[in-house]
Amino acid sequence: MPHALWPVDPSVVLPFLVGVALVELTPGPNMGWLALVSMGQGRLAGFAAVAGVTLGLTVWMVLAAVGLTSVLLAFPALYQAVRWAGVLFLLWLAWEAWAGAGKVAEDVGRDPEKLRGLFLRGLMGNLLNPKAAVFYVALLPTFIRPDHASPMAQALTLGSLHLIVSVVIHGAIVLGAAAAGAVVMRRLRGLWAGRAMAAGIAAVAVWMAWATRG
Template sequence: MSTVAWPIDPAVLLPFLVAVSLIELTPGPNMGWLALVALGRGRIAGMAAVAGVTLGLAVWMVAAAIGLTTVLLTYPALYQAVRWAGVLFLLWLAWEAWTGADRIAPDAEPDRRTLAGLFLRGLTGNLLNPKAAVFYVALLPTFIRPDRASPLTQALTLGSLHLLVAVAVHSLIVLGAASAGGVVLRRMQGLSAGRVMAAGIAAVAVWMAWTTRG
């Protein structure tokens, strides 16, 4: 009787899912930015941002699986360049939200241009977050077993499972923040949604600078 061999060791599946779930549930820059987008612009805008964040994570996952991220981690100057580019990008987003505060309407349906912009911002923000590279390089080898599929196949399988967990967690954050958005903004009388977002994104930039300092 033949059986289909799993590409990964079934024994590592539960520990891996628990590990990545705990990591994703730990507050971080992605979580903060997605919550702010959903709070200020609504559920659809937040899900567009989730799609961009997920693609950014996928790029880092594939890069780690094929060994490209070792270049980033081997050269501290390159790591710092990516890190500070990410911080500056978030500060630019904060400035953009501040200067465009009057154009943000939390109750309005976002158009395609707005959704595409949020997708690209989520993607760019993740590509400029070197912590994602460190995450995959540090975590994936721990769960790879020599008696299973090739290390590349195992890394891609585990990385894909992590992406599913990340999408689930990020989507819940967006849905929760979008539901609370109207109530929160109504209580913050005299403050526009854009300026609330700007202050929050600036705080996320400082947060990212601290958590990625190495």
């Protein structure tokens, strides 16, 4: 079958899917934050956050395809600025959760404005996560072959497959965490529920600072 019919080498698809699935299943800022949101505010809130995270990944994927993420990695000061902005953003979310402890309504997931806020938080949190840029710059080139479509077309195709995998895994996290949260948050009501979420988000911020160092 002519290569022109395949934008990417079919033999790399399965290894790529396995690789990105393992990456997505590795505990990280996205997984931790999505689980906390879903536990505390339910499935709709979790899916709103997933939509924001996915759009953020899409932006990084497109930037990688056109070669702009290499600029971030070429300038350590720029990388560190994005990195610390992401850490501070998560710490701000933790403070917001702490300050609002005991005031969170039980039907947060039904409030369109709050859903929009979670979407934007997911988007900003991922745009300020330099690990996404490192992922695309380090992983995508190893699966691109010269005898198929252009490097950009291959990067966009493989990146789209990664987005599908991330949505499936993040969706499963939301469903699982929301189910667990329905039990846990009934026991940790009001003040303690909010403070537990704040502590969890702060822990995610610390993890991100450690994982993205250097």
